[in-house]
Amino acid sequence: xxxxxxxxxxWILTLLGVAELLGMSLWFTATAVSEDLGARWALSxxxxxxxxxxxxxxxxxxxxxxxxxxxxxxxxxxxxFAAAAALAALAxxxxxxxxxxxxxVALRFATGFFLAGVYPPxxxxxxxxxxxARGLAIGxxxxxxxxxxxxxxxxxxxxxxxADTVIVGASTGALAAGVLxxxxxxxGPHAFRRGPFSWGLAARVVRxxxxxxxxxxxxxxxxxxxxxxxxVPAYLAASSEAAGHGGAYxxxxxxGALAAGxxxxxxxxxVADRIGREKxxxxxxxxxxxxxxxxxxxxxxxxxxxxxxxLVWGFFVVADSAQFSALVTEVAPAEAAGTALTLQTCAGFxxxxxxxxxxxxxxxxxxxxxxxxxxxxxxxxxIHAINRLRRGAPGRxxxxxx
Numbered sequence: 001x002x003x004x005x006x007x008x009x010x011w012i013l014t015l016l017g018v019a020e021l022l023g024m025s026l027w028f029t030a031t032a033v034s035e036d037l038g039a040r041w042a043l044s045x046x047x048x049x050x051x052x053x054x055x056x057x058x059x060x061x062x063x064x065x066x067x068x069x070x071x072x073x074x075x076x077x078x079x080x081f082a083a084a085a086a087l088a089a090l091a092x093x094x095x096x097x098x099x100x101x102x103x104x105v106a107l108r109f110a111t112g113f114f115l116a117g118v119y120p121p122x123x124x125x126x127x128x129x130x131x132x133a134r135g136l137a138i139g140x141x142x143x144x145x146x147x148x149x150x151x152x153x154x155x156x157x158x159x160x161x162x163a164d165t166v167i168v169g170a171s172t173g174a175l176a177a178g179v180l181x182x183x184x185x186x187x188g189p190h191a192f193r194r195g196p197f198s199w200g201l202a203a204r205v206v207r208x209x210x211x212x213x214x215x216x217x218x219x220x221x222x223x224x225x226x227x228x229x230x231x232v233p234a235y236l237a238a239s240s241e242a243a244g245h246g247g248a249y250x251x252x253x254x255x256g257a258l259a260a261g262x263x264x265x266x267x268x269x270x271v272a273d274r275i276g277r278e279k280x281x282x283x284x285x286x287x288x289x290x291x292x293x294x295x296x297x298x299x300x301x302x303x304x305x306x307x308x309x310x311l312v313w314g315f316f317v318v319a320d321s322a323q324f325s326a327l328v329t330e331v332a333p334a335e336a337a338g339t340a341l342t343l344q345t346c347a348g349f350x351x352x353x354x355x356x357x358x359x360x361x362x363x364x365x366x367x368x369x370x371x372x373x374x375x376x377x378x379x380x381x382x383i384h385a386i387n388r389l390r391r392g393a394p395g396r397x398x399x400x401x402x
Contacts, residue, residue, distance in 0.1 A: 009129040009188060013137055016126050017144035019180045022173035023085045023118040024148035026092045026111055027055055029170045030104070031230055032152035032251075033163040041101040045234075045360045052230045054105045056353040058112025059119075063346035066116055066339075067205075073338040077121045078185040084117025085178030093171040096164060118177075119145065120341045123322070125181075127329050127337070129188030135277060135326050139269025142322035143262040149229060150258030157251040205340045210331035213389040215344045217281060218324035220382020222348035224288060224375040227355035228317050231371075232257050232310055234360070235295065238368040242300035253307045257314040264319035269326075277323040278390045282383050284320035288313060289379030292372050299369040327389075 030037060030051040038048045065071075071080060091110035098104040122145075123138050130137040151173075155166045205211055233254035240250060264284075272280040291313035298309050325341055332340035355375065363371040 009137075012129050012185065012188065013126060013140055015180060015184055016122050017140050019081070019085075019177040020118070020122045020141050021144040021148035021151070022177035022180075023081075023088070023122075024115065024145045025151040025170040025173050026088055026115065027149045027152075028052070028230070029092055029152045029167045030055075030095060030108055032156045032233075033166050036163040037095075037104065041104070043101065045364065046357075047101070049230075049357050049360045050105050051108055052226075053353050053357040054108035055112035055115070056226065056349050056356055058109035058114075059116050060112075060346055060350040060353065061109070062113035062116025063120065063342045063349065065113075066120070067342040067346060070339055071117070071342075073336065077125045077187070078181050080117050081121050081125070081185075082178040082182035084114045084121075085174050085181070088114035088118065089171040089174035089178075092174070093167060096167055116342070116345075118174075120338065120345050123325050123341055124329070124338050125185065125187070127326075128191045131190050133269075133273055134329065135272035135280075135323055136266070136269035138326045138329075139265040139267075139272070139322040142318065142325070143265030143269075146261035146265060146318050146321075147259050150255045150262075153233065153251050153255040153258065157255065205332060205336050205343055208332060208340075210389065211328060211340050211344075213385050214324055214327040214331060215347060216385035217327075217382045217389065218321075218344055218348050219351050220378045220380070220385060221281070221285060221320055221324060222352045223355055223378025223381070224292065225317055225321065226349070226352035227359045227375055228292075228313065228372065229258055230356045231359045231363075232314070234363070235299075235368050235372065236306065236310065238363075239299045239301075239306045240303055243303060243306075245303050249303070253303075253310065256307070257310040260311045260314035261318035264315035264317075265322050267315075268319035268321075268323055272323045272326070277327050278386050281320035281323050282386055284316045285379035285382050288317040289376045291316065292374075292376035292379075295372045296370040 031048075034043075034048040034051055037043070037051065041047075088111050091107050091114060094107045094110075095104050098107055122141050126137045126141050127134055152166050152170055155161055155169050158165065233250060236253050236257070237250045268280055268284060291309060294309050295313065298306050325344065328340050328344050329337050355378075359371055359375075362374060
């Protein structure tokens, strides 16, 4: 299949990648400075966990509202993205002015709510420029998102950086992301049909078997992903302390563990376009599931070994993420692609909220050594769902035509 639009599509992909990186840098800002905020409001580890969980729950609420109202399929994507990025940036910056913990959690919820207009629309926008190499394109978007979510830890590693530096820096970046997309983005030659509003569109997506199975695989992936991202800094700090190394380089190692996923997403897109999405996601989930167990085995060992495991884990834990989304754009009804993506992410982030909030509780009960082992259940369930999808549509296991 000959792709139209030539080199323009790569410029658009670069634009969307930069915008996604800047916009999604808001996600872990409060988590990266949780010690500062926790000291401000005298929070327990479970309390600080709500600074992450609130974003997930807000994102779930935002995607649910967007799915019911068909926002991703009835509003022009660049307008939707730009407005959502600006509102998310303002909500995130408001944490610095919050008079108390409850208000901060509410603002983190609002940040997640508005980010629902940044993540799914960006994947749909990229897909309008790519029919072949769609796995690579969406993988690049999710890779940019991954690096963006790691950015607060890099900001925190700057000399004398505190909550102000991290939160204001990320909010400024998100505002810039909205402006970039609003001014420079144009829809591609493979645009999805925009239909009229329909209350039944979301229900139609839910009834669609292939979309359900692709989403079920994504749920297994999400059971693991955000809990790993949110709590690997705490795990690294605990492991370093257990080994008697102190807390040196934990922020840099945390950034590396998350940012490695950026490369993983691009690798996943390249491989998926060659061997098929289902094969790629199964392999990535198998490796990341194994890393859930390896994290316990290497805990308290030499820091370089622990970091190596988390880098491999960070690479593979998200290498498959974009391919679940690409699967949905390929199997869902064309006029409901945006709603299908939104529903998929809504369900995934709702499930992720449970593990993000649950992992510190498990760590308090049994310690950080084996706290992550429970996450291995997600990849097992995800692989089972994708195998059912492959059996139901054997032709889908091959590569995408070029």
